Amino acid sequence: MGDKAHTHPGAAGRATTADRPASVRNVVLVGHSGSGKTTLVEALALTAGALSRAGRVEDGATVSDYDEIEHRQQRSVQLSLVPLEWDGYKINLLDTPGYADFVGELRAGLRAADAALFVVSAAQEPEAVAGATRMLWEECAAVGMPRALVITHLDTARTGFDEMTAICARIFGGDDPDAVLPLYLPVFGAPGPDGHATATGLVGLLSQKIFDYASGERRELPPDPDRLPVIEEFRNRLIEGVIAESEDETLMDHYLGGGEVDVKTLVADLEKAVARGVFHPVLAAAPAAPGARQGLGTVELLDLIANGFPTPLERPAPAVTTPDGAPRPEISCDPDGPLVAEVVKTASDPYVGRMSLVRVFSGTLRPDETVHVSGHGLTDRGHEDHDVDERIGALSSPFGKQQRVLAHCVAGDLACVGKLSRAETGDTLSAAADPLLMEPWTMPDPLLPLAVRAHSKADEDRLSQGLARLVAEDPTMRLEQNPDTRQVVLWCLGEAHREVALDRLRGRYGVQVDAVPYKVALRETFGARAAGRGRHVKQSGGHGQFAICEIEVEPLPAGSGVEFVDKVVGGAVPRQFIPSVEKGVRAQAARGLTAGYPLVDVRVTLLDGKAHSVDSSDAAFQTAGALALREAAGEGAIQLLEPVADVAVLVPDAYVGPVMSDLSGRRGRVVGTEQAGPGRTLIRAEVPELELGRYTVDLRSVTHGAGRFDRSYARHEPMPTAVADRLGEREAAEV
Incomplete structure (x- = not known):
């Protein structure tokens, strides 16, 4: 890495053999919003010969910003794949949104x-690097992913x-x-009028060569003698x-004893350390002028990907079972093995229909x-x-908007598949004669509600x-038809996620919807004993x-529901009509008494009544029972009940104080804290659901994106x- 004299695009090198997993590199770009991931992808595509000029393929299409929503919102909102060829390797670059909502x-x-x-902008505040990006780094570390x-x-x-x-x-x-x-x-030129100097080249610390980009073509130059002391300092540490x-334990003793280590040996050890996920080189990059x-x-970056990042053969595949859960042997990245692939993204195109981005883990598609097609059935x-x-x-x-036809897709590679009408993101594709199911990846829990209704x-x-099509594409959304509030609710990850959902419903699927205030499922109960008389004549x-x-009516402990007790004596209410009274009482309780919320945790006792031998009926006593309950509520004994959630908030230690103060301002009760790893604290609290409507957005603001929470x-x-x-x-104002 760093010693090759590339004077032409990599696509002009050896022919790519994408039929072999060893020639494939799958790389995901991770970084905070605005860090420059998409610009970097376009710069790499230009260098690899895939673009005729920055951001353009030969017919003028862009390599990114496939979705019109991305143009309108001026940010990436979805995963995009950009395949490149470099020195005989196929490099699949997976550009991801940097905004936490996605x-x-x-x-x-x-x-x-x-x-x-991991793409880090030198123009960003360090807090942006230390927030959500750190959590993603830890996720990669947990599975040993090279970075x-x-x-x-x-x-x-x-x-x-530096x-x-x-x-x-x-x-x-x-x-x-x-x-x-x-x-x-980086090597910088003279500062410009704004005081900032432009990077014009790089110094390879292992090779001690300067790679100059000032002319727009990479040229190799000898190092400036004035820079040698600085180069030597960084080189020794590297x-x-x-x-x-x-893995050669004798090298350290040899080096510390004053011996020289061959550059080729260092490069080989560097590539192995990167592939094993134990060493993480830092590079600098900028788009072409x-x-x-x-x-x-x-x-340099393409060389690192090609030579220092692992092949699909080196990464263990997720576990597989049969669709009914029976264990199966581990699969390997073998083009001749059983077919096991996974839908990692689903998108709808108005012209070509549903398209599924698929990673093949075994076999050939x-x-x-x-x-x-086996689905996990995320019914919730x-x-x-x-x-x-x-x-x-x-x-x-x-x-970009092009689709280049493939004859097949081997294990380790990615491809778009058309006409999968039933497959959703996260589903497994396998041989029809040998159905298999891959273990799912962790989906973030959507905690921001969006209540919608049809416009007409x-x-x-x-x-x-x-x-249905919206949630099929995005498994991080949760669709709820709330039986208590009778609202259709889309649970999203944040405000930007919510706006994209509305935009797609209206633009892509042609459904005009109105966002309406989200209602929390409240309850009513009696705060004290009360009596009521129902007269329907x-x-x-x-x-x-x-x-x-x-x-x-008397109140009962929480969770008791509605009890009905018959204490009528002397046949004042004929036996055949007592169930009618109960039915009327329960129907009225379900409808609510003052604010339209269901009545719970009460005992209703029927004490007395009157009937007529001819005019009494089931319907009449149902109505009387409901009237009696309403009269009892008229004494002002009704109390509203609100749902309370158990909330667990995971935050860096530096934000414990602000988060606890914010929870108190939401009528929350902190019930305990505990250490949850180095520099992390888990705060447990009880918070009314009414105060949690925007908490996912506000917590992100308070903790600079470093906090997350769960609730139940x-x-x-x-x-x-x-x-x-x-x-x-x-x-009342909303009516």
Whole structure:
């Protein structure tokens, strides 16, 4: 790495053999929003010869921003695949959104990849690096995924390259900051009018050569003698870091004894350490200048990917079972093995229909063959369980809006599959004669509610179909038809995620919807004992209606529901009509008494009543029972109950104080804290659901994206009078 004299695009090198897993590299780009991931992908595509100029393929299509929503929102909202060829290797770059709302797309990219490039902007505040990016780094570390870092935006740097490298080493290096070290140092030209200097080249610390990009073509130059002391300092530290991770334990003694270590040996050990996920080189990169053919650091980065990142053969595949859960032997990345592939992304195109991005883990996928589709059935998120056979359509390799036809896709590679009408993101494709199911990857829990309703009668028919297609594409969304509030609710990961959902419903699926205020499922109960008399007497010719009943209502402990007790004596209410009274009471309890919320945790006792031998009926006593309950509620004994959630908030130690203060401001009760790993605290609290509507957004703001939380229903408990009054005023204003 760093010693090759590339003077032409990599596509002009050896022919790519994508039929062999060893020639494939799957790399996911991870980074904070605005770090420059998409720009870096385009710069790499230009250097690899896939683009005629920055961001353009030969016919003028862009390599990214496939979705019109991305154009409107000016940010990436979905995973995109950009395949390149470099020196005989096929490199699948998986560009992921940097915004936290679309972490589901990022998790899909991690599932499909064998290595990760963490893109860090030198123009960003260090807190942006230390927030959500650190959690993603830890996710990759947990599965041993190799990682490298790329520092961008050096020309507008808020933080210098050396300082940003030190920050990354502190944040990502953990107990071993020497595991995160620069592989190259940037060379800067004279400062411009804005005071910022442009990086014009790189110094290879192992080769001690300068790779100059000032002309737009990478040229190799001897080092400036004035830079040699700085180069030597960084070079010695890099060599020590590489040797420390070497599998040859004699190298360190040899080096410390004053011996020279051959550069080829260092490069080989570096590549092995990177592939094993124990060493993380830092590089610098910048897009090509107008008219240039290569961007700063792009050749070095492509060489690192090709030579230092693992092949699909080196990464263990997820576990597989039969669809009914029976264990199966481990699968291997063998083109001749049993077919096992996974849908990592689903998208709908108005012209070509549904397209599925698939990673093949075993076997070879061919067009027009019948495969078995096994789904995990995320019923809690609106995804149906299914095990069906489907005939797939054409295979293609995406490049922006282009789809390049493929003859097949071997184990380790990725492809787009058409005409999979039933398959959803996360589903497994396997041989129809040997159905298999891969263990699912972790899906983030959507915690921001979006209540929607059809804008018009004509939209009602399309709404259910549009919602079904929406959640089929995005498993991080959860569709709920709330039986208590009778609302259709889409649970999202954040405000941007919510806006994309509305945009897709309206634009892609042609469903005009209105977002309406989300309602929390409240309850009513009696705060004290009360009595009521229901009198339903009408005479209008022929049979009339006659029913009178007297009841007593008393509160019960939480969770008791509605009890009905018969204490009528002397036949005041005939036996055949007592069930009618109970039916009327329960129906009225379900409808609510004051605010329309269900009545719970009460005992209703029927004490007395009157009947008529001719005019009494089942319907009359049902009505009387309901009237009696309403009269009892008229004494002002009704109390609103609100749901309370058990909340667990995981935050860096530095944010414990602000988070606990914020929870208190939400009427929350902190019930305990505990350490949850180095520098992390888990805060447990009980918080009313009414106060959690925007908590996923507010927590992200308070913790700079570094906090996350889970919640679960605990119980209903009495709502403070002042809160109930404010809620009533707000609901009255919305009517």
